[in-house]
Amino acid sequence: MNYLKTVVIVFFCSIFSSTTLAQKHPSLMLTEAQLPEIRTGVQQYPLLQTSYEALKAEAELALKSPLNVPVPTDGGGGITHEQHKRNYINILNCGVAYQISQDKKYATYVRDILLNYASQYQKWPLHPKRKPNHPAGKIFWQGLNDCVWQVYVIQGYDLVYDALTAKEREQIEQNLFMPILKFLTVDSYETFNKIHNHGTWNVAAVGMTGYVLNQPDYVEMAIKGSKKDSKTGYLAQINQLFSPDGYYMEGPYYQRYALLPFILFAKAIHNYQPQLNIFAYRDRLLAKAINTSLQLTYTNGVLFPFNDAIKDKTYESIELVYGLNLAYADIKEENHLLDIAQKQKKVIVSDAGLKVAKAIAAGKTEPFKYQSQWIRDGGNGNEGGVGVLRAGDHKDQQALVFKAASQGMGHGHFDRLNILYYDNNAEVFIDYGAARFINIESKRGGHYLPENTSWAKQTVAHNTLVVDEISHYQAKEELGEKQHPELLYFSNQPQLQVVSAKETHAYADVDLYRTTALVKLPELHKALLIDVYRANSANNHQYDLPFWYNGHLVNSSFKINAITDNLRALGKANGYQHIWKTAENTLDTQGGFITILNNERFYTTHFTSGEALVVKQMAIGANDPEMSLFPGKGFMLSQAAAKNQTFVSVTEAHGGVDPINETITAAGSGISNLSLISSDDKQTQISFKLKGKTYNYTINYQDKDNYIIIK
Structure with missing residues (x-):
């Protein structure tokens, strides 16, 4: 690590250690302060309106379906695997629907399914379909998927936090989220400290959960690594996995995938501790990473598929919807990004999505600037x-x-x-x-x-x-x-x-x-x-x-x-x-x-x-x-x-x-x-x-x- 990076990390972490975490809910992608304008925006701005209507329709389907929290048994693509994926998406969708509509039925769904998970989670062993010599999960066959689950679910919990009783929150936190934090940091110690996309999802899950549960020690570990020496953790991953131009060493396909936990955790840091100025870290590295992801696509939206890549993956993937929205709203308003947002045909129902949809409705869109x-x-x-x-x-x-x-x-x-x-x-x-x-x-x-x-x-x-x-x-x-x-x-x-x-x-x-x-x-x-x-x-x-x-x-x-x-x-x-x-x-x-x-x-x-x-x-x-x-x-x-x-x-x-x-x-x-x-x-x-x-x-x-x- 060069001298400049060392100085930046030391400065960043010294500020962190002296800061008390704010505790307002929601405070992750969708914040309490922006809620009134977002509730109005879903009626005014077409792209935000259609995005919310699609999300709400999914939430309604979740409410009409029987609550299903199966004991994990299947590998990737199997019945229980897909059900737990649907559950984390439903939890987030219903959380957003609750905050926008203020209809408590959505919060009730999130409460009930999280209490169900809380009643079972600690009884589950490591997943039966785990691969030998591969980091295992409890909910899914690999630990990576457990981290993804937690990144989504903690957002849903943050969105319904104030709709729950103190006793309900205690049950969910003590029987589900705190055991998950232990599993991700102690039982999955090697992955938590790994410089790799699996490690990125892990630290994002731990850090975001630490913020919502007011557990600053876990947030500090997520940012600085288990030993809090900055040799691993979120900042080390930004430094080692990305080039100064924002290129992620595993290639475009995995850059797209890894980008989501990087930017979600960055948004959480930005909201809870704005004085850390995370989006300016390493010369606005995350903004460069988002732009580079888009530059590594062809004009039909397809990501260049070198290295391990599933063909035909495009910038319409949800990771790049999140990335573009945050790049525009929280880092720098570049109107050529709006061109891609229109082609994605959706925004996040959030503070960032509101700003993008509002700018498009105001006619600010410019053609995207593909570069040689x-x-x-x-x-x-x-x-x-x-x-x-x-x-x-x-x-x-x-x-x-x-x-x-x-x-x-x-x-x-x-x-x-x-x-x-x-x-x-x-x-x-x-x-x-x-x-x-x-x-x-x-x-x-x-x-x-x-x-x-x-x-x-x-x-x-x-x-x-x-x-x-x-x-x-x-x-x-x-x-x-x-x-x-x-x-x-x-x-x-x-x-x-x-x-x-x-x-x-x-x-x-x-x-x-x-x-x-x-x-x-x-x-x-x-x-x-x-x-x-x-x-x-x-x-x-x-x-x-x-x-x-x-x-x-x-x-x-x-x-x-x-x-x-x-x-x-x-x-x-x-x-x-x-x-x-x-x-x-x-x-x-x-x-x-x-x-x-x-x-x-x-x-x-x-x-x-x-x-x-x-x-x-x-x-x-x-x-x-x-x-x-x-x-x-x-x-x-x-x-x-x-x-x-x-x-x-x-x-x-x-x-x-x-x-x-x-x-x-x-x-x-x-x-x-x-x-x-x-x-x-x-x-x-x-x-x-x-x-x-x-x-x-x-x-x-x-x-x-x-x-x-x-x-």
Whole structure:
């Protein structure tokens, strides 16, 4: 931890230790002072009104359903698991409905279900479906879910606190919440002090409960760790899990998930102890984290799915609704956030949601400002990062994502220098994401599948280079955590956006360099994706560069002879065992091209290496006895034996298909004669023709002032 962070923590905690906690209810997301305006706002501001009506409808359903607090028996997605999830959502919804409507029936529901939990909780052992060597819960199969339950439930309790008798509060607090605090801090000591999203949910649950129950000792532990030395706890997690740019090291999917406890606890700190100025902590780090989460989405709202990620998760998820509302209301009023709020189609029924809905109703919305940027990774911002390049407007934007970040702990994949490419509201070059059917109990209990390790995390499952059919860092997390890629160059000039990085530790004797760019040329409406991948070694190796894509192969510069029967796996291990080889072609030194039709647009990728190449067509699905893998297609550029190897590709988006009128435009690429002129440690030179004009593209690896020249 650097000196500045140490000073900030010491100052923060010295203020904390001398402060008495305020005790008003409610005081978490929805506060007593704002209640009159919120009650009026649900009648005046459309987005707040529809959000409240949806919440109230859910609360009404809860009241009409029998009270059900089952003994926990099922794993993720099972009957009791889902019932306890419904219960915590119902408790919060009914608490909000009570405060807005002032109808005591909602408070009665919360009282009755919490008294039921209080009568049973201490009798429950650790969950029977807990996994060996995995932090267990009592209500759920893993302790993480118990923390999530408590984060929601304590908010509901805070909302109905004044509607309960002193005796009812004592029963609930002494028989449910105090035992839960002990379970989360003592019985789950390791998780409570872990720098990880499980630890974040734990400290948020403990800290928020400590505030509501007026237990400052638990609040202090949540903020500073069990030993109150600031080596663990909430502030340490902010310092270690986020970069100065607000990037969370586990990747966008888990950034979204972990963001909720960070901001909920921050809001509680802000409300109970505003003098701590938590939203200004570490140069407004939480605001940056919320903005970075939104910047790590495509214009259709989908989060970029690298590392462990469930595909199709969007910024409509409740975590980012909370995050955006708080970012706007409590940190800084940036009107471009309102654009996303309108697309989310909901706000929190809270102080923050009121402010967002009011601003939208006043016509303050501006278009969201998607940016091309280099987002640093690591607590000090020096552990690689993620490059995002964007071209075009929101309706038809190209986005190129370049992953040169740290390992990302246990949820990280072995995909250094991986790229993803989006255009026309669709994935073009794709990432598989995680192999998991979350909460689908019939698929391995909803947990990560074995194929997450054998396929999804392996290097060949991504659009990056594989050496000798072995994954980066031998697919060992402990090795990957020790090293990170290094940024060589970044430029976000509108006509020439470039990100270049190197990875020199993924293999013992191979250095990897990748420079990828979106280049806007006057002859084309869309930017070209120009990608140069170099591998340097003193020894011969097999080099494979896969490109996984969505769409249909419709053209190529060579005749593809598909294997029509007796398919065989591409290899035996490291992910290759899950790939069917569907065709193989050997090309001459001129290389070739492949054209894909995806979402009614053509994408032609020209490729060369200056030497003869083998191009393999691939399909996902080999050695999949439980049929767990999603189908997918790709092509692989392969060199069987070389010391130094450079792969060059240029991808052009062009033309389209109108299936209604059965018309085709610009089905052929305007690029031709792609050639690798030279490539060494100092420089790579390529050339290509575009509609009759020759372009020369040069990368000067040792000249930052003239890193890329195209003319």
